[in-house]
Amino acid sequence: MGTVEIEMEPPSASLTYFELPGLAEPIRWLLAYGKIKYVENPISFHIWGAYKGTTPAGQLPILKIHGKVLHQSMAISRYLGNILDLAGKTPLENWEIDAAVDTVTDLRLKIVACSMEQDPVNKVFLTDALRNEFLPEFLGNLDNQARINNGHLALNKMTWADIVFAATDYFLNDVYTKTFPGELLTGYSNLIKIVTRVKKIPAIKKWLETKST
Amino acid sequence: MGTVEIEMEPPSASLTYFELPGLAEPIRWLLAYGKIKYVENPISFHIWGAYKGTTPAGQLPILKIHGKVLHQSMAISRYLGNILDLAGKTPLENWEIDAAVDTVTDLRLKIVACSMEQDPVNKVFLTDALRNEFLPEFLGNLDNQARINNGHLALNKMTWADIVFAATDYFLNDVYTKTFPGELLTGYSNLIKIVTRVKKIPAIKKWLETKST
Numbered sequence: 001m002g003t004v005e006i007e008m009e010p011p012s013a014s015l016t017y018f019e020l021p022g023l024a025e026p027i028r029w030l031l032a033y034g035k036i037k038y039v040e041n042p043i044s045f046h047i048w049g050a051y052k053g054t055t056p057a058g059q060l061p062i063l064k065i066h067g068k069v070l071h072q073s074m075a076i077s078r079y080l081g082n083i084l085d086l087a088g089k090t091p092l093e094n095w096e097i098d099a100a101v102d103t104v105t106d107l108r109l110k111i112v113a114c115s116m117e118q119d120p121v122n123k124v125f126l127t128d129a130l131r132n133e134f135l136p137e138f139l140g141n142l143d144n145q146a147r148i149n150n151g152h153l154a155l156n157k158m159t160w161a162d163i164v165f166a167a168t169d170y171f172l173n174d175v176y177t178k179t180f181p182g183e184l185l186t187g188y189s190n191l192i193k194i195v196t197r198v199k200k201i202p203a204i205k206k207w208l209e210t211k212s213t
Numbered sequence: 214m215g216t217v218e219i220e221m222e223p224p225s226a227s228l229t230y231f232e233l234p235g236l237a238e239p240i241r242w243l244l245a246y247g248k249i250k251y252v253e254n255p256i257s258f259h260i261w262g263a264y265k266g267t268t269p270a271g272q273l274p275i276l277k278i279h280g281k282v283l284h285q286s287m288a289i290s291r292y293l294g295n296i297l298d299l300a301g302k303t304p305l306e307n308w309e310i311d312a313a314v315d316t317v318t319d320l321r322l323k324i325v326a327c328s329m330e331q332d333p334v335n336k337v338f339l340t341d342a343l344r345n346e347f348l349p350e351f352l353g354n355l356d357n358q359a360r361i362n363n364g365h366l367a368l369n370k371m372t373w374a375d376i377v378f379a380a381t382d383y384f385l386n387d388v389y390t391k392t393f394p395g396e397l398l399t400g401y402s403n404l405i406k407i408v409t410r411v412k413k414i415p416a417i418k419k420w421l422e423t424k425s426t
Contacts, residue, residue, distance in 0.1 A: 056354075057312075057316060057354050058350050058351070058354060066305075068305060070308055070312070071312055072311065072312035072315040072316065074311070074315055075308050075311035075312040075314075075315050076308065076312075078307070078308070078311055079304050079305065079307070079308040079311075082304035082307070083304050091292050091295035091296050092279075092281060092292065094291070094292070094295070095283055095288050095289065095291070095292040098285065098287070098288035098291055098292075099270075099283070099284055099285035099288040099289075101288075102285040102287055102288050103270060103285065109322070119332060119335060122332060122335070137271050138271070141269075141270050141271060
């Protein structure tokens with residue numbers, strides 16, 4: 001008997017990141033949404049120092065797709081949003097999506113900075129400012145925006161901003177609950193609606209049920 | 214003699230920000246590039262607390278244009294880049310611009326965080342990390358990118374990323390030189406080339422000669 005050659009279809013993309021949700025999470029959710037085949041290329045923290053120099057900008061995540069090496073998580077997410085028909089049709093429509101995404105980034109940076117603060121006095125100060133001022137204002141505004149847009153962040157419809165928001169909430173909530181009691185979005189019903197809706201998209205739902213990170 | 218009615222052409226846009234370069238600067242440079250008429254609506258710090266609630270997201274700058282109120286400085290800059298034909302032609306080309314812009318934002322956030330740090334011990338730590346690790350790596354990578362792109366940040370040509378970079382350098386350099394001796398871009402000849410080139414664009418050159426902030 002001869003051998004049987006099985007032609008393996010190569011995955012069309014690979015995602016390089018640490019073995020955690022983090023900044024790769026919005027990219028993973030968008031790849032799942034688009035049913036784009038990819039392999040995970042996990043980098044452990046102890047080899048990161050040596051690996052860093054081989055990356056185009058000294059940063060992760062990196063998405064290799066169509067022979068290109070893409071970095072910067074939000075720029076990659078926007079690219080995927082565009083090729084997956086989750087973007088706007090005009091510059092003004094895209095501004096609306098981009099502004100929402102930048103606000104989600106502001107939120108992420110504030111929460112992560114607070115959680116990473118090592119100085120105990122500073123930490124109390126940052127925690128108080130976050131809980132009593134920043135979060136109520138930011139989440140209040142975003143929730144209102146989600147209400148006006150019928151359970152979406154922009155354009156009254158599902159865009160890549162919704163998927164970025166739900167994926168960011170997924171990992172940010174973990175960071176948040178380590179510092180604060182309760183979940184990040186408690187009380188913001190319109191924002192919860194976005195997350196629920198994104199998680200119910202069949203391709204994302206299916207992927208969430210099998211994901212390991 | 215009767216009166217002569219002079220029809221005043223209303224400015225097509227207004228820009229609301231504090232009376233300083235800051236986050237409004239890339240928008241101002243792009244408006245100048247596009248010869249878009251606008252009025253400045255300066256907000257003094259002592260009225261900001263009262264004014265904040267009237268803004269769509271509690272943040273400045275705000276650009277009112279074509280009857281829309283736009284916020285988030287980079288989302289506005291991308292919008293202007295698109296309408297002024299300074300963006301890419303494909304999602305992948307736009308990724309290249311966006312990744313460069315996000316890297317410039319990372320740079321800005323690091324320098325501003327260091328300059329704002331009040332705790333003297335933390336400040337020494339952040340300053341050392343910025344000068345000895347972050348800046349050489351980030352600016353080295355960006356300079357290399359500018360070399361490969363023939364004196365531009367992306368696509369081998371002038372894009373809105375170059376204008377954002379030059380305008381950010383304009384205000385960031387002020388912040389930087391308050392903490393460090395020397396200018397931010399000293400030694401990075403390809404990055405200096407971008408700034409020089411943007412400042413020589415006739416519409417921007419003319420506007421820079423008359424600007425007040």
